[in-house]
Amino acid sequence: MKKILMALTATVAMIAAPAFADTKLRLVEVITSPERTKTLMTMVDSYEAAHPDVDVEVISLPWGQAFEKLAVMVSSGDAPDVVEMPDSWVASYAAAGQLMDLEDRIRGWSDGATLTDKTMQMARYGGHGETAYLVPYGFYLRAMFYNKKLLAEAGVDAPPKTMEEFMAASAAVSELPGKSGYCLRGSRGGTNGWIMFAATMNGSNEFFTEDGKSRLNEPGSIKGIQFLLDMYQKGYAPKDSVNWGFNEIVAGFYSGTCAFLDQDPDALIAIAERMSPDDFAVIPMPVGPSGKAFPTIGYAGWSVFNSTEAKDASWNLVAHLSSPENNAIWSKRVGVIPVHKGADQDPHFKTEQFAGWFTELNNAEYVPTIMPSYLEQWGYFSDQLVLETSQEALLGEHTAEELANMWAEYLTEAHAEWMKTQ
Secondary structure, eight states: OHHHHHHHHHHHHHHHSOOOOSEEEEEEEOSOOHHHHHHHHHHHHHHHHHOTTEEEEEEEOOHHHHHHHHHHHHHTTOOOSEEEEEHHHHHHHHHTTOBOOOHHHHHTSTTGGGBOHHHHHHHTGGGTTTOOOOEEEEEEEOEEEEEHHHHHHTTOOSOOOBHHHHHHHHHHHHTSTTOEEEOOOOSTTOHHHHHHHHHHHHTOOOOBOTTSOBSTTSHHHHHHHHHHHHHHHTTSSOGGGGGOOHHHHHHHHHTTSEEEEEEOTHHHHHHHHHSOTTSEEEEOOOBOTTSOBOOBEEEEEEEEBTTOSOHHHHHHHHHHHTSHHHHHHHHHHHTOBOOBTTGGGSTTTSSHHHHHHHHHHHOTTBOOBOOOTTSTTHHHIIIIIHHHHHHHHHTTSSOHHHHHHHHHHHHHHHHHHHHHTO
């Protein structure tokens, strides 16, 4: 009896003892929020359940400290296996030879063929358009919200497709008492608007000429800057909007103060809570004289560090996180546009409220614009110089040409400094 009890005890102990994984992975997330982390952990749990020999440790770095902390991890030889890689970081890590080339992995992946063309374009952006160093998990892409009721009241028959129609519709809505056409982002975070409209009127989103000169003071770019100045100075945007940031422009739209708002999908969460889906929709950004528009785009994705000792397991984790099923869940919960073909047929996305973004991603006349954040001085340019001088211009202190020349001079010098490091 004692022998049986001992054997039984040993068996129970063996069953109760935790299984030790053969492979341990570390995944670093850098754009953190409670909802994002919760969603990520659920996906990691399902990966571990399907791969009992792999244990994944998730390390959450607060966004404000993430760049420096990840850099320290990498430089000290403590790089994670998998990392959430923002668009503005990938080029520097790729250039240093620290990221795994994912081209063959994507080609051999059962879900690789369903990645959209724009997704693969962004995947290769940090590799000079030739090599994928990440699998994007979603896009923050600028498109145009419009208020159906206000357009109808103003006698505007259809939402605008061109810049000229956009200005005319904004003027018509502004004739209504207490209403304005456009929710202008005149304060912090407004750089995207100035860059986007300058590119659209100039017919190109290339920031520099072959000899390194900024294109922001080319005639077409000046017209784009003048377009926004006219929008405000002619009264087609609220007077207070010279000081509006993200919260104010979103509130200006859902309150019915103005009829148009250009924003990313993350604005949809607050708007959908306060407006009936019958009252608003999202369309592509209006095209300029070239027949093209250049909406700004941001994205992030999953990369694998070359230093990993578990390349196959690391890639399998990336593939799991990036599957059409998981990507759809991720997109809905964190407010990004999904990366797989056919996602626009999902009932959640197959609505007027998402149509503009999918149209931009799937049609050649909409060319995503990526900011040159590789320039060391870009942060100051975007957060300080553009903010201060554009507000001054909106208030009549600078002409469009003066503004364009100031910005072009600064960026040309910043580009020259960057070239010295190449």
